[in-house]
Amino acid sequence: MTAANLESMYQEIILDHYKNPHGKGLRDPFEAEVHHVNPTCGDEITLRVHVVGGKIEDISYDSLGCSISQASASVLNDLVVGKTVDEAMVIHEEFLRLMQGKGQVEPDEDILEDGIAFAGVAKFPARIKCALLSWMAWKDAAAQANEHALAEEK
């Protein structure tokens, strides 16, 4: 890996989010809490979602891991809190498309905002799971919160 590749992976935006993560810490209230682990490296995240009437009021999390996994959770929080679950799923899909694109995908900045900084990470197969850890946890939690809401309606 060249120095240029290294710079493309560790964008300033990523290092900023790593040093000052947005929305970190576990908070009440929440409808679903999940714990996800990356078994190959041991990175982990506990993530809660608070959804009211289909709108994501809060995502709170406690996590341990590398700069990529930590920055990714911070960006997730920025992008998804305040959106409806449906809007958030579109963002999730776009982030997934970027990360699974082997560095060939041009990300949609209107959707991903700071998330486009992860384009460089997508070139490193070993690190894609780092970037996706919090996003997969969120998807799982959102699904559980949805089930919770459906059960409440009954």
Place this chain on the structure above:
Amino acid sequence: MKGLLPDLDLVRKDFPILERTFDGGETPLVYLDSANTSQKPQIVIDTMVDHLERHNANIARAMHHLGAEATEAFEGARDTVARFLGAPERDEVIFTKNASEGLNLVANTVPLSPGDVVVTTEMEHHSNIVPWQLATQRSGASLKWFGLTDSGELDLSNIDELITPATKIVALTWVSNMLGTINPIAEITRKAHEVGALVVIDAAQAAPVLPIDLASMPEEERPDFLVFTGHKVVGPTGIGVLWGRRAALEALPPFLGGGEMIATVTMEKATYAPIPHKFEAGTPPIAEAIGLGAALEYLMHVGMENIHAHEQAITAYALERLASVPGVTVLGPPDAAKRGGAISFELDGVHPHDVAQVLDSKGVAIRAGHHCAKPAHQRFGVQASNRMSSYLYTTPAEIDALVEGLEYVRSFFKLDK
């Protein structure tokens, strides 16, 4: 530097991969991940290719020239393993897929009942924890373990509570893959044998660096089983070894059933081949076993005493140099004489994955993560660590490259600001 292999330059020439460069030839490979897997000398590669090109056949059944040659080479590799271990008998050497399979073989066949105790340690690789968790869960036996001291050695203060007449198995690593600690296996084995327990030694990290001579050990201090894997002793992947004391192996039922492991079979029942074949069902990894034989011949030619001295010299140098890097904390014993070839460390303020990634951009290959030893990491309150591991081809200059790389990591992540 005292202790280094005198022919280090020549040794390095035996390993073609050490010529690798990156970035169009600008960045040479600095391979410091040998505890993960070692590199292979040309003689191992050539031996395996020669077998496949000229002698390939199935073993112990083919009635032709090639079958005889393949069988002779395969059984010759068993003789080499026996010599490498100083095994009392060559038939006590069982070929497995790797060290994990050897441990699983014992854990799956040794009789355990409710009330029995299996003792392991907090510094084990997952492969010497999980098989015993499964075995005790299945049988109703209980699992206990030695804790660790703050300096990363086994805490033997409660040995009399752990090793009692209820103890049937004591399973421990000789050298820790994370902390580097060399454990006092003779003392623990003697204690275990006093209560009639069987001792299983994970030698995956010991076999590469320590001279082993089972036959010269006093019987009460000789383990009952010992496993290691081929790919960490400059051999190929896909081949490992379980050595077991004849009587201990004979007392176990077969693990896998199939061809090769039988004496005779009817539709109702089978009788089993004597050891070692009783535990080698199916066609084994033949080329891999022959490659392992070549690897061990190579190590014995260099000399295990010399390799051990080299590892200690490099480890001492690495410990000294790592101490010069601000923010680096080494896990495990501070004394190189008490360690194998792996050194785990933290760099304050940078996650191990990020350390490894940036080092990789300088050609320096280390491991980052939990090294399949999560309980040991938990013991020291560490989620993941960096691990450099050397071998007989490692030079002091490569340790210097690691240290320079760590300085670069510090500047890359702006740790001085």
